[in-house]
Amino acid sequence: MSETTSVLKPGEKAPDFTLQSGLDDTITLSELKGNPVILAFYPADWSPVCGDQIVLYNEILSEFKAHNATLLGVSVDGAWCHAAYVTNSNLNFPLLADFEPKGKVAREYGVYRDQDGLSERALFVIDSEGVIRWSFVSPMGTNPGADGILSALKALKTGGETK
Amino acid sequence: MSNEEMVARLSVSVGERDHVSGGSSAAVTLVEYGDYECSHCGEAYPIVKAIQSEMGDKLRFVFRNFPLAQAHIHAQDAAESAEIAGEEGKFWEMHDMLFEHQNALTEDDLIRYATEVGADPETFSEELRGHTRKERVREDFLSGVKSGVNGTPTFFINGVRFDSSWDKETLTAALNSAG
Secondary structure, three states, X not given: OOOOOOOOOOOOEOOOOEEEEOOOEEEEHHHHOOOOEEEEEOOOOOOOHHHOHHHHHHHOXXXXXXXXXXXXXXXXXXXXXXXXXXXXXXXXXXXXXXXXXXXXXXHHOOOEEOOOOEEOEEEEEEOOOOEEEEEEEEOOOOOOOOHHHHHHHHHHHHHHOOO | OOOXXXXXXXXXXXXXXXXXXXXXXXXXXXXXXXXXXXXXHHHHHHHHHHHHHHHHHHEEEEEEEOXXXXXXXXXXXXXXXXXXXHHOOOHHHHHHHXXXXXXXXXXXHHHHHHHHHOOOHXXXXXHHHHXXXXXXXXXXXXXXXXXXXXXXXXXXXXXXXXXXXXXXXXXXXXHHHHO
């Protein structure tokens, strides 16, 4: 199994970005400082529902919110594709279009796959200061679930900052 | 591709609150996290049934709710309905009824099934409309999330997530070797 070696690690600053979210909006990571952010890179919209990572996360938003965390999905799909997927699957969190230049943000986080032009299935939990506290890359075909994210968010609270 | 760190385990062990079918002293426990409106769970249903009848008392089967309610509009009500019927001792009857009628899960359908399995229709409708078992279903769901459930159906054999195919031969072999 080829491994991406350049994935950003805990302790590194999360690279800032502004990406299109929906047809008329953008989201800038640094504007979310003050609360944790979950970045979920995934290969593509429109996976079958029952085992789909994005659909699963959509069901768990209230648990993420209990940690004041914002969930952002990121793929190389364009904004129109995201919009159709959001409507079809009744998604209640933003999907960002890492579309032009293609995969720029995924590359900066070390999770772009040159071999197929998709991003890895990669998770980052970023703390309120904009520092990565947890990252995980799942095999492409494996939905990583949400237990890792929830543990990381919990650790932010308990083991995290002493400031 | 076995990686010890990747082994997902049940975060909430099988206990009093669970719906259990089969021998209480069985050597093997199969836990399913499922969604009554999920077609894959519908396909798994007769497989589990067949395995249960083959293994008899050697197998204990537990069903926990994992409704993908934003994607499947009837899944939450269906899950609650089995729990409500369960209060009258009709959980498994309702569970079977739901999987056997996956494509007809409106409120009227649920009330009809509940009546057919012998639950009191009036109490049942009231509880369904009042969502009295909503929390219970959510507890199941969250215990699944914490245990690494990443889709439906997800099975656990003796507390360890079963990541292989759940076709009858593979699942049977795994259960037999776990016992």
